[in-house]
Amino acid sequence: MESSQFVLASRPIGMPSSDNFRIEKTMLNELQDNEVLLKSWYISVDPYMRGRMNNVKSYAASFEVDQPIRGGIVAKVTDSKSKLISTGDTVVGMLPWATYSIEKAENLRKVDTQKVPPGYYLGVLGMPGFTAYFGMMEIGKPEKGDTVVVSGAAGAVGIVAGQIAKMQGSKVIGIAGSDEKCRILKEKFGYDETINYKTSKSLRKEIGELCPQGVDVYFDNVGSEITDAVVANLDFHARIALCGQISQYNNTKPYTGPSILPMLLTRSVRLQGFLVSNYAVRFGEALSHLTQWVNDGKLKYTETIIQGFDKLPDAFLGLFSGNNLGKMLVKTE
Secondary structure, three states: OEEEEEEEOOOOOOOOOHHHEEEEEEEOOOOOOOEEEEEEEEEEOOOOHHHHOOOOOOOOOOOOEOOEOEEEEEEEEEEEOOOOOOOOOEEEEEEEOEOEEEEEHHHOEEOOOOOOOHHHHHOOOOHHHHHHHHHHHHHHOOOOOOEEEEEOOOEOOHHHHHHHHHHOOOEEEEEEOOHHHHHHHHHOOOOOEEEEOOOOOOHHHHHHHHOOOOEEEEEEOOOHHHHHHHHOOEEEEEEEEEOOOHHHOOOOOOOOOOOOHHHHHHOOOEEEEOOHHHHHHHHHHHHHHHHHHHHOOOOOOOEEEEEOHHHHHHHHHHHHHOOOOEEEEEEOO
């Protein structure tokens, strides 16, 4: 059977471009025992994929040049030689960017798309939701009366992180890149205050005005000048959940801002970087809580869905210019 797939054509230097991707045809093998044939339905694009395009040692193996890019995908089972998964099931797994693929059943998880949109299993009920849950609950530990700041607040992780902090009784401030995103964060997702970092004349001053008692928890998705401004406003015994540094992913030279360690030292701040995979044995716990909150209407979510398998590179590149509100997905049909 023929399938179309995207491979890494070349390793990007700085900001990736469409030239770093190539679409090609491939022939799939016959199904073997315990394998299923999958038709991709919703495909996730995520900022962490940028790091995997580099040929450097990291927490995840690099993508290989001329080999398919892989990521989170919700797929429909069109044929099965497995007793665990049947034709007609919907599954989620780490799969190649391909219209069709073959995968072993044990590497897939069946999902119910009757109660929630299928894309949620790549967002609020998937890796981004788990990231927000563990980063906020295990590292940030917001409490009633705390002030919490989330950077990248309108992204797939940030939207969830802020709402989780709000559920704990905290005041939540979101930093995002447009007036529209800031408005939606307040009106739909319960953020108390927001800052548009692109139009702010002084982030440090604005954060200080919104957080007169200081920032107790900072959930950092962004890094660079935004983090510098938040750190200048940290309260004593603040906690920083270091989740992402999207502002840095395409830099060819390291960012050199002010030294923040003296501030962390003198204010007894705890800074902890984390990967969601650190908590893999507890994913069931996160899924249970997040699903309950979604079903109860306590946790709201949104997606930016791009139509067409061929739009995958465009969707991925759009992450770095803020084209998404919530989770960025490509729907293949």
